[in-house]
Amino acid sequence: MENLKLKNKVSLITGAGRGIGREIAIEFAKNGSVVFINDINEKDAVETCKIISSLQSKEFDINNTDKTNSTSISNNTNNANDANIANNTNIANNANHSIDVNNANYSNNANDNNYSNNNNANSTNNNNNNNNDYNCNYNIKNNSSCFYYIADVSNLTKVKDMFEFIIKKTGKLDILVNNAAILRDKTIHNMDINYHWEEVLKVNLSGVFYCCREAMMIMRQNNYGKIINIASVIGLCGNFGQTAYGASKAGVIGLTKSLAYEAAARNINVNAIAPGFIETEMIKDIPDNIKENIINRIPLKRLGKPKDIAKMALFLASSDADYITGQVFSVNGGYFMY
Numbered sequence: 464m465e466n467l468k469l470k471n472k473v474s475l476i477t478g479a480g481r482g483i484g485r486e487i488a489i490e491f492a493k494n495g496s497v498v499f500i501n502d503i504n505e506k507d508a509v510e511t512c513k514i515i516s517s518l519q520s521k522e523f524d525i526n527n528t529d530k531t532n533s534t535s536i537s538n539n540t541n542n543a544n545d546a547n548i549a550n551n552t553n554i555a556n557n558a559n560h561s562i563d564v565n566n567a568n569y570s571n572n573a574n575d576n577n578y579s580n581n582n583n584a585n586s587t588n589n590n591n592n593n594n595n596d597y598n599c600n601y602n603i604k605n606n607s608s609c610f611y612y613i614a615d616v617s618n619l620t621k622v623k624d625m626f627e628f629i630i631k632k633t634g635k636l637d638i639l640v641n642n643a644a645i646l647r648d649k650t651i652h653n654m655d656i657n658y659h660w661e662e663v664l665k666v667n668l669s670g671v672f673y674c675c676r677e678a679m680m681i682m683r684q685n686n687y688g689k690i691i692n693i694a695s696v697i698g699l700c701g702n703f704g705q706t707a708y709g710a711s712k713a714g715v716i717g718l719t720k721s722l723a724y725e726a727a728a729r730n731i732n733v734n735a736i737a738p739g740f741i742e743t744e745m746i747k748d749i750p751d752n753i754k755e756n757i758i759n760r761i762p763l764k765r766l767g768k769p770k771d772i773a774k775m776a777l778f779l780a781s782s783d784a785d786y787i788t789g790q791v792f793s794v795n796g797g798y799f800m801y
């Protein structure tokens with residue numbers, strides 16, 4: 464059987480409804496972790512859980528993994544793997560949103576009113592869905608666990624609720640990946656201060672800070688933790704039209720290094736990954752000719768794939784990286800070297 468690098472671990476990945484975050488969640492789940500999927504988009508979060516579920520049933524010995532997970536969290540009455548949790552709907556504001564992947568009602572559930580409200584809020588304003596935030600658990604067959612929690616990481620109250628939810632479910636958190644971010648590019652004179660600057664800083668930097676702070680409170684009690692912040696090559700080298708995004712990602716790098724000093728005494732590693740151009744929805748609007756120019760500038764002559772980042776995240780989350788902290792890992796095909 465494959466060596467599971469995150470056996471007995473509990474992870475939270477923000478913005479895991481699609482793209483890089485989804486790939487990280489899949490990689491972690493395949494390596495034995497109980498995975499909490501955060502996003503503001505419920506449909507996407509459910510889809511990630513669904514993918515994990517199908518992979519788990521197909522790709523690895525789930526019974527073997529489950530036993531270990533269940534031992535690790537066994538002191539907690541809210542064991543993520545026990546039957547109570549599997550059927551628990553109390554935590555959700557909407558009890559009907561507990562979804563079973565094997566259940567044919569899945570699609571009806573996902574399309575109900577609350578779900579649509581949530582999506583509307585998401586499409587008009589990432590920070591505007593507070594009244595529609597809710598959460599629920601998603602039960603993976605054979606008791607292995609994957610949960611999702613809908614929350615805007617830039618909303619401190621929602622973030623606190625999310626961490627409370629995790630503790631209620633599993634009693635611990637070992638790994639946090641701060642991946643959620645938004646991109647709203649404009650040259651400086653064309654920027655709307657609130658939309659293009661403040662909201663970007665709020666999600667991309669304050670969101671990371673809020674989640675780090677809540678995670679630290681849990682991890683320091685256990686004297687164990689891995690925090691991985693997804694920065695960007697733009698935070699290192701800058702780019703035309705990306706003052707807000709670049710500032711937010713440079714901020715994430717500064718936060719990572721300073722927090723690494725504070726966290727080290729508690730055996731908590733804090734590192735950042737700076738992806739280059741990765742094929743996801745985030746860069747889908749870059750015109751083809753500009754994409755071609757970018758690819759020409761990349762020594763490895765291709766855009767990155769979410770998997771390229773997920774593999775680095777897995778390494779940093781595992782015990783292989785126990786002696787690494789305060790570092791920024793560029794995964795950019797050689798686009799920027801420093």
Ligand SMILES: NC(=O)c1ccc[n+]([C@@H]2O[C@H](COP(=O)([O-])OP(=O)(O)OC[C@H]3O[C@@H](n4cnc5c(N)ncnc54)[C@H](O)[C@@H]3O)[C@@H](O)[C@H]2O)c1
Binds near residue numbers: 502642670
């Ligand atoms: N794709 C790239 O080329 C690239 C390059 C460098 C860095 N990155 C970074 O990688 C990370 C993932 O990027 P991606 O390309 O997968 O982006 P993406 O846009 O495909 O996915 C981002 C996810 O975050 C979620 N999200 C957005 N705002 C949120 C909020 N306030 N609270 C919770 N969830 C929220 C979105 O719903 C989405 O599911 C980001 O931090 C991004 O800045 C991406």
